[in-house]
Amino acid sequence: xxxxxxxxxxxxxxxxxxxxxxxxxxxxxxxxxxxxxxxxxxxxxxxxxxxxxxxxxxxxxxxxxxxxxxxxxxxxxxxxxxxxxxxxxxxxxxxxxxxxxxxxxxxxxxxxxxxxxxxxxxxxxxxxxxxxxxxxxxxxxxxxxxxxxxxxxxxxxxxxxxxxxxxxxxxxxxxxxxxxxxxxxxxxxxxxxxxxxxxxxxxxxxxxxxxxxxxxxxxxxxxxxxxxxxxxxxxxxxxxxxxxxxxxxxxxxxxxxxxxxxxxxxxxxxxxxxxxxxxxxx
Amino acid sequence: xxxxxxxxxxxxxxxxxxxxxxxxxxxxxxxxxxxxxxxxxxxxxxxxxxxxxxxxxxxxxxxxxxxxxxxxxxxxxxxxxxxxxxxxxxxxxxxxxxxxxxxxxxxxxxxxxxxxxxxxxxxxxxxxxxxxxxxxxxxxxxxxxxxxxxxxxxxxxxxxxxxxxxxxxxxxxxxxxxxxxxxxxxxxxxxxxxxxxxxxxxxxxxxxxxxxxxxxxxxxxxxxxxxxxxxxxxxxxxxxxxxxxxxxxxxxxxxxxxxxxxxxxxxxxxxxxxxxxxxxxxxxxxxxxxxxxxxxxxxxxxxxxxxxxxxxxxxxxxxxxxxxxxxxxxxxxx
Numbered sequence: 312x313x314x315x316x317x318x319x320x321x322x323x324x325x326x327x328x329x330x331x332x333x334x335x336x337x338x339x340x341x342x343x344x345x346x347x348x349x350x351x352x353x354x355x356x357x358x359x360x361x362x363x364x365x366x367x368x369x370x371x372x373x374x375x376x377x378x379x380x381x382x383x384x385x386x387x388x389x390x391x392x393x394x395x396x397x398x399x400x401x402x403x404x405x406x407x408x409x410x411x412x413x414x415x416x417x418x419x420x421x422x423x424x425x426x427x428x429x430x431x432x433x434x435x436x437x438x439x440x441x442x443x444x445x446x447x448x449x450x451x452x453x454x455x456x457x458x459x460x461x462x463x464x465x466x467x468x469x470x471x472x473x474x475x476x477x478x479x480x481x482x483x484x485x486x487x488x489x490x491x492x493x494x495x496x497x498x499x500x501x502x503x504x505x506x507x508x509x510x511x512x513x514x515x516x517x518x519x520x521x522x523x524x525x526x527x528x529x530x531x532x533x534x535x536x537x538x539x540x541x542x543x544x545x546x547x548x549x550x551x552x553x554x555x556x557x558x559x560x561x562x563x564x565x566x567x568x569x570x571x572x573x574x575x576x577x578x579x580x581x582x583x584x585x586x587x588x589x590x591x592x593x
Numbered sequence: 594x595x596x597x598x599x600x601x602x603x604x605x606x607x608x609x610x611x612x613x614x615x616x617x618x619x620x621x622x623x624x625x626x627x628x629x630x631x632x633x634x635x636x637x638x639x640x641x642x643x644x645x646x647x648x649x650x651x652x653x654x655x656x657x658x659x660x661x662x663x664x665x666x667x668x669x670x671x672x673x674x675x676x677x678x679x680x681x682x683x684x685x686x687x688x689x690x691x692x693x694x695x696x697x698x699x700x701x702x703x704x705x706x707x708x709x710x711x712x713x714x715x716x717x718x719x720x721x722x723x724x725x726x727x728x729x730x731x732x733x734x735x736x737x738x739x740x741x742x743x744x745x746x747x748x749x750x751x752x753x754x755x756x757x758x759x760x761x762x763x764x765x766x767x768x769x770x771x772x773x774x775x776x777x778x779x780x781x782x783x784x785x786x787x788x789x790x791x792x793x794x795x796x797x798x799x800x801x802x803x804x805x806x807x808x809x810x811x812x813x814x815x816x817x818x819x820x821x822x823x824x825x826x827x828x829x830x831x832x833x834x835x836x837x838x839x840x841x842x843x844x845x846x847x848x849x850x851x852x853x854x855x856x857x858x859x860x861x862x863x864x865x866x867x868x869x870x871x872x873x874x875x876x877x878x879x880x881x882x883x884x885x886x887x888x889x890x891x892x893x894x895x896x897x898x899x900x901x902x903x904x905x906x907x908x909x910x911x912x913x914x915x916x917x918x919x920x921x922x923x924x925x926x927x
Contacts, residue, residue, distance in 0.1 A: 400927065487926060494924060496792055497795070541788065548780060569786075
């Protein structure tokens, strides 16, 4: 597993994100409170535990660059289409301002980061959705970046790893957002036809249009423990069927039990598992 | 509001048609009775004359109807949503009856279940064998319960995929009819992989070598619509709508208030004109003024013409050219 020091081989603007996760830089706290158990633990302990709560084991969402720093070999990270930013194809009221706010808050230009790098010396293509930016929702730019990453992997005959984390479609982009489902799914199918290995890694939360497109089309499907994964949101389902949903419904473990996930992979085993799979297909 | 206008038009339609029926009846009787005794003839003639007086009334009623119909000419997006969801609007079974011959229904996903919210099979269109598949909605509450209001479960999408894969195997063009509030948000639907089922359809449809034409006939909402809509050409009926989500769902996500759905309609750009501009819809099919439910025959005639010319055009492409054209259509968006 990569360490914080390894991450120093990342470019400066990427480094800002690493190790900071959800924290603002100006007030560097010593403690972080877990959103699940409400207990505090030392930030250092959180870091050593890859932002899994040292007390209760709850998974804290992590940023895209930080996740890449955990899996890629030192000095191999190279971002693809890093300058592509969100557009406003429908001229939706207040959307431009909201985007600006999200960019300032997260330092990201969009909800997807795509890159090439090496895992254990094997070159791979990665796309990572970042749930901090507009809930990782699928905008036309997210769809375009993911599609370009898939096409790059197809062209260079490289294994493809996509980490999904998405609230679903980007409402403000309407039909353009919807059509990204067809675009990305078609790109995956072209990648399949060329014989490439696609590992789909589902993280909290993977829902809506992302679940119903590239996230569900992996040769191998992995999931982080306790992640919410589904098409319709739990609230909508409860309102529709007028019943309370069973405990653990739409969580990784539930999906594994119902036949949609190959393995649940703890964050600490993420890199080794990916490496094993890549070597099995090398 | 269009709803009230349409009710008035419906009432006028009923009055006009009953008057016209009486006129036809009276004319017929007149001819028939003229062969009989003169006194009977006189009675019938009085009937006919009585009706003639009401001819003025008929003209007046028709003028009124024209006036109300003119109010249906420039509809707002939310009025179009109302028409798109009109219970009397033609549904897939009506279209199959009106445009196709020799229909053979195919049921079930042959894996787990038969989902009646998806309807389809093999038929002939202008003599050409095609696969036709789409969302099924009912005209009454009972029918809608049976078809789950046109909201498929994964089994429905897998059924659609099964019969579309056969079309690819046998080289039949595929024509899909889209009319759904969305994929069914239910417990079993999730357990059985709603997301996977939709994703698989998108992936496989992108690869077909046969022409795929989708017709949005009513409301096309979310991935539940797109799951049978990855097509070479997308046709939309004039008052059909196609969007990321239902306006109610959209308002509820954006403003936490489903009641603001009319406001949502204005922003969503979901009408046929909007979709044409976005490059998603390729052709718009005219409807009778006041909506498709007013005259099925006219809708069938208009759709038949556009569908036939679109199919003819696509059938000139080579199999790989057909696949490429479809991939390029979606690759360009966004």
